[in-house]
Amino acid sequence: MSKVFKVLTINPGSTSTKIAIFKNDDLILEKTLRHSVEEINKYKRISDQLEFRSNLIKKCLMENNIPMTELDAVVGRGGLLMPIEGGTYHVNSKMLSDLREGVLGEHASNLGGIIAHEIAQKLNIPSYIVDPVVVDELDEVARISGIPEIKRKSIFHALNQKAIGRRAAKDLNKVYEQCNFIIAHMGGGISVGAHSKGRVIDVTNGLDGEGPFSPERSGGLPVGDLIKLCFNKKYSQDEINKKIKGMGGLVAYLNTNDIREIERKIDDGDEDARLIHHAMVYQICKEIGAYSTVLKGNIDAILLTGGIAYSNLITSMIKESVKFIAPVIVYPGEDEMIALAQGALRVLKCEEQEKVYK
Numbered sequence: 001m002s003k004v005f006k007v008l009t010i011n012p013g014s015t016s017t018k019i020a021i022f023k024n025d026d027l028i029l030e031k032t033l034r035h036s037v038e039e040i041n042k043y044k045r046i047s048d049q050l051e052f053r054s055n056l057i058k059k060c061l062m063e064n065n066i067p068m069t070e071l072d073a074v075v076g077r078g079g080l081l082m083p084i085e086g087g088t089y090h091v092n093s094k095m096l097s098d099l100r101e102g103v104l105g106e107h108a109s110n111l112g113g114i115i116a117h118e119i120a121q122k123l124n125i126p127s128y129i130v131d132p133v134v135v136d137e138l139d140e141v142a143r144i145s146g147i148p149e150i151k152r153k154s155i156f157h158a159l160n161q162k163a164i165g166r167r168a169a170k171d172l173n174k175v176y177e178q179c180n181f182i183i184a185h186m187g188g189g190i191s192v193g194a195h196s197k198g199r200v201i202d203v204t205n206g207l208d209g210e211g212p213f214s215p216e217r218s219g220g221l222p223v224g225d226l227i228k229l230c231f232n233k234k235y236s237q238d239e240i241n242k243k244i245k246g247m248g249g250l251v252a253y254l255n256t257n258d259i260r261e262i263e264r265k266i267d268d269g270d271e272d273a274r275l276i277h278h279a280m281v282y283q284i285c286k287e288i289g290a291y292s293t294v295l296k297g298n299i300d301a302i303l304l305t306g307g308i309a310y311s312n313l314i315t316s317m318i319k320e321s322v323k324f325i326a327p328v329i330v331y332p333g334e335d336e337m338i339a340l341a342q343g344a345l346r347v348l349k350c351e352e353q354e355k356v357y358k
Contacts, residue, residue, distance in 0.1 A: 076112025078132020130343030218248030
């Protein structure tokens with residue numbers, strides 16, 4: 001009988017900490033620990049929240065009668081580290097230093113590896129992170145932007161895209177490292193990636209304004225008009241940034257990021273809502289078509305995932321436009337907690353070798 005491993009997963013957000021306990025692939029506990037703005041604002045830097053959040057996690061496990069001594073590993077959401085290839089990384093001193101310093105920025109996800117290490121160290125068990133947003137496996141040709149001063153960056157929903165790639169490969173009786181997929185993660189932001197034999201060789205930077213517009217982000221914009229907007233002295237740099245991420249896309253056009261609300265408006269005959277909704281889907285389909293050329297048409301499947309994939313209207317519209325390229329498979333939602341656990345389990349079961357952050 002194969003060994004059973006118990007893994008604690010930790011996913012810190014700006015005002016919450018999600019935790020889950022898995023016994024192999026089986027979920028045995030899942031909790032979202034909420035934090036008030038007042039509690040969070042007591043701390044000058046995100047890394048200062050370590051003890052506060054760690055103590056809440058330990059208290060939660062105790063209240064749910066889960067002895068920490070039963071854990072085999074702790075895995076945290078990967079933060080804004082230096083670019084790395086995908087995989088499961090053992091939390092080491094270099095990683096902790098970069099997460100605390102915020103080498104690529106301050107974000108709540110930076111706490112994932114820090115908290116995982118703090119808990120695991122006292123139990124003498126390993127701590128990991130899995131497929132952070134900075135996963136970078138781009139082909140060199142994909143980095144070229146058009147002007148030497150700017151390089152294209154790989155920032156995307158790596159954790160969910162990689163997990164869905166592995167899940168689809170298993171469903172197709174294949175392995176991820178032997179498949180070619182186009183994966184569209186559709187949530188508050190949208191990223192579309194070309195997965196070639198286990199590597200994401202090109203992907204839209206959905207954070208900084210590439211690809212389709214989304215519920216909260218502008219996507220790619222006409223550059224000349226954006227330059228004029230930046231220099232007309234009407235908007236500050238911060239306001240322009242918010243137009244691109246946070247207040248762009250559906251929010252800018254329809255004052256909501258809720259797909260269900262927009263589709264209710266469409267059902268009620270709102271033609272503005274119908275047009276903008278259609279435009280977002282249209283841009284997603286264009287991006288999928290573009291990435292089919294990256295894989296030279298050799299595509300096992302097109303995978304649709306993320307919260308928006310719960311919309312039967314959107315997924316059916318996308319299927320109608322791109323089914324000529326490859327079969328379309330829908331995996332709605334983004335179960336990040338099981339994705340984190342599975343990353344650690346692959347290492348614990350010796351199915352994959354842990355990687356070293358340098």
